[in-house]
Amino acid sequence: MPLPNSEHMFLQKLDEQLWGSAQKLRQSLDAANYKHVVLTLIFIKFLCDQKEKLSFSFPDNFDWEAIKQYSDQELDDTLTVSSFLDSLLDNLEEENVDLRGVLNRFQTFEVVNSTLKGLINLFNDIDFNSFNNGIDAKDLLGHIYEYFLGEFAIAEGQKGGQYYTPKGVVSLIVEILKPLKGSIYDPAMGSGGFFISSDKFLEENNLSKDIKVFGQESNNTTRKLAVMNMLLHDLSFEFGKGAADTLKNDLFKGEKFNYIMANPPFNSKDWWSSKLSDDTRWIYGVPPKGNANYAWISHILSHLEDNGKAAIVLSNGAMTGTSKEEFAIKYGLITDNFLDCIISLPKQLFKNTQIGACIWILNKKKTRAETLFINAKDLGRMESKVFRVFDPEDISLVADAYWKWANDSGYKDVLGFCKSATLDDIEFHKYALVPGRYVGFNVQEVISEAAINLMFERINKVQGKLDQVVSMCKDTKNVLGEIKNG
Structure with missing residues (x-):
């Protein structure tokens, strides 16, 4: 069923806000790589918000506020947000066999600190625990994934999407x-x-x-x-x-x-x-x-x-x-x-x-x-x-x-x-x-009523012109007959 207006408007606003801001942070990153950076980070936010309701075992430091605080520091080349996030994922996979080898690592994509910090601040506004106009947390995550995959498909073109x-x-x-x-x-x-x-x-x-x-x-x-x-x-x-x-x-x-x-x-x-x-x-x-x-x-x-x-x-x-x-x-x-x-x-x-x-x-x-x-x-x-x-x-x-x-x-x-x-x-x-x-095709659907009326209107105009020509021909014939008969 179609979404109620309030839900549709909420999701549309969220889509535009998230995607527009995420694109501004993309810089020179290839869309095919950036996609995995963005989606993995959204996944982490979801896990942090929902960890009390999920069956995974979470390390003590697996916390969104801790991630945000770390990214807000003045960091140099030896302390990167990528390495911090990857260490969290390492710990998470260590405690959950099903997740081993599943989560993409941020260092693989060589993302700079400023980009990740911007994304963390952006996704901080998503609260998977809030009411969200009645949309379930998993459905909200699914919607964001769906929308982002569609937009990345456009950005990547035929090869990537x-x-x-x-x-x-x-x-x-x-x-x-x-x-x-x-x-x-x-x-x-x-x-x-x-x-x-x-x-x-x-x-x-x-x-x-x-x-x-x-x-x-x-x-x-x-x-x-x-x-x-x-x-x-x-x-x-x-x-x-x-x-x-x-x-x-x-x-x-x-x-x-x-x-x-x-x-x-x-x-x-x-x-x-x-x-x-x-x-x-x-x-x-x-x-x-x-x-x-x-x-x-x-x-x-x-x-x-x-x-x-x-x-x-x-x-x-x-x-x-x-x-x-x-x-x-x-x-x-x-x-x-x-x-x-x-x-x-x-x-x-x-x-x-x-x-x-x-x-x-x-x-x-x-x-x-x-x-x-x-x-x-x-x-x-x-x-x-x-x-x-x-x-x-x-x-x-x-x-x-x-x-x-x-x-x-x-x-x-x-x-x-x-x-x-x-x-x-x-x-x-x-x-x-x-x-x-x-x-086959339905003529009534292919040709609109307006088009049919216009066609007959033009036919009538042509018919009128033809009637005038026939009348003129008759008049000319009569005149020529009178001249011939003297």
């Missing part, structure tokens, strides 16, 4: 898969956003946490963010022994999962290795070596339980892939009846790329021999001049259409929005999977 998935897209996927129990796997997990949303889905529906999450991430510092998220939300997780490239080094080889959610990097070119030639994941053949989209599809399908479902965010190019390797994989998915649904997403949803995107739903327990196509390109609301958001009503519209279709309970094709397509329909379109080719 590959793992960031817009909140609306995450929520839509969770609503479509409805992970109730069993295992959830994300092979490109980033900071674990899909897992947190799945946890919230269980809480909002008063369901128990009968879920274990599995994930893999190639960036070690980002992987640490995911581990912190899991620990805070008390989720059972397995992320392998460390960071690793999923396609080149599958940490869960041979394992199967009930639900898979993924937003892998779009159109990755540098993914292939010669040792992958005979990989068992390539069920329908080796994917094209110059683009990883179909490698991700094949990887995910190979890890899906016989009763499992998956949702994959891919670039729009995946829907029309025409190479022989892509066609073979696409043909296998369709003829084996694993392709459940294709959803085209609006533009400008992603803060780190302008590439158009879609969602593929794979379903190993699918029974009906049709595929649902949903055109959601016109949904969403422009939050700014450049970015669009999916509101809860947009998510409900798409998810409700899917579940009515999946449950065969009152579903109807809607011109311009959704279409249940047969294999013959897909063959007719030569296996191109763009929803727009199947759903």
Whole structure:
């Protein structure tokens, strides 16, 4: 549900204040490094505020006021805020086995004292123990993380923000898969956003946490963010022994999962290795070596339980892939009846790329021999001049259409929005999977009433001119007849 105005205004003001001030303190630090400095420091503030309510064991000197007092001193090059914070984290990890190797160290990023002092003063204003307009402390931390990750995705651009998935897209996927129990796997997990949303889905529906999450991430510092998220939300997780490239080094080889959610990097070119030639994941053949989209599809399908479902965010190019390797994989998915649904997403949803995107739903327990196509390109609301958001009503519209279709309970094709397509329909379109080719378009929605009225007004004007020309021709003909007859 949408946030009440007071909560929305509180969070918006907090976002603008924190991000604006944090950016001023960034100086020459690279956004990809600064992100981890900022988020780890916010995490420390949360731990300090909430330590009486958390199950971790805290050292006596793990105190925010002590951190602030230390940073306020006149410090030289031998006494740094970074080393002080890192010593606190060392002590914290010493007393908590689950946290060992999880928290990023500040000295790694060579942050100067003035920057850290400014951030400590900035985050001093966040009180995770206060009422905060009724927002729970963990939800507030999650919101700040969500907002900062989105803003850092913009700052980093496509290279750094590959793992960031817009909140609306995450929520839509969770609503479509409805992970109730069993295992959830994300092979490109980033900071674990899909897992947190799945946890919230269980809480909002008063369901128990009968879920274990599995994930893999190639960036070690980002992987640490995911581990912190899991620990805070008390989720059972397995992320392998460390960071690793999923396609080149599958940490869960041979394992199967009930639900898979993924937003892998779009159109990755540098993914292939010669040792992958005979990989068992390539069920329908080796994917094209110059683009990883179909490698991700094949990887995910190979890890899906016989009763499992998956949702994959891919670039729009995946829907029309025409190479022989892509066609073979696409043909296998369709003829084996694993392709459940294709959803085209609006533009400008992603803060780190302008590439158009879609969602593929794979379903190993699918029974009906049709595929649902949903055109959601016109949904969403422009939050700014450049970015669009999916509101809860947009998510409900798409998810409700899917579940009515999946449950065969009152579903109807809607011109311009959704279409249940047969294999013959897909063959007719030569296996191109763009929803727009199947759903058609609603003339009444595409052409406004004002536009129709203007069109008829112009036609009437042209008709009037033509009537005048015809009349003039008749008059001229009459005059010429009179002259001829003398």
